[in-house]
Amino acid sequence: NAGVMQNPRHLVRRRGQEARLRCSPMKGHSHVYWYRQLPEEGLKFMVYLQKENIIDESGMPKERFSAEFPKEGPSILRIQQVVRGDSAAYFCASSESAPTNEKLFFGSGTQLSVL
């Protein structure tokens, strides 16, 4: 049973480009969470999604960031017109149900570097 899969592991973008981060939850999990870890910081909650629905996006920056979790396929975190401050590790987690957070399983993350 594969764990939470994130790709790419590393993503390099120039300022102004778009970044797309993908997350496939564990089999049987329909709840997906995105967290961001800036250098020397803890993980910060961004968004919580269920299939085709955004449940809580209180941690998402108001502009340039969007997330989706379609009926088929992985969850996508999209960052438009990236800036240097977007450089961070982005972690996806999934769970079978919510909000039983001890059952959050994290992926290995995508390290985004903006040049």
Added chain:
Amino acid sequence: DQQVKQNSPSLSVQEGRISILNCDYTNSMFDYFLWYKKYPAEGPTFLISISSIKDKNEDGRFTVFLNKSAKHLSLHIVPSQPGDSAVYFCAAISNSNSGYALNFGKGTSLLVTP
């Protein structure tokens, strides 16, 4: 606004001794607390948790203590092993407030030396 604080960025302990990692929080609505362990280039993995109705939870070598009046919790690892060397994150959530977000501290890097 850092609601969960881990004031020690790093800790070094000798193998076989006890490791004590501390965590403080400011939000009295938090009612569930978790510790995650993270190795380099990997995602965090769940280690142990405690509900606010308890003051202690033990799982093998790992014990978490909660002092609600002081808004403080600690993770004890005994005996410490070199494989425990990792970054440990304290996290908290308000389940009673229908919260979905885990609030993480900045982490404590533990080094267990042989």
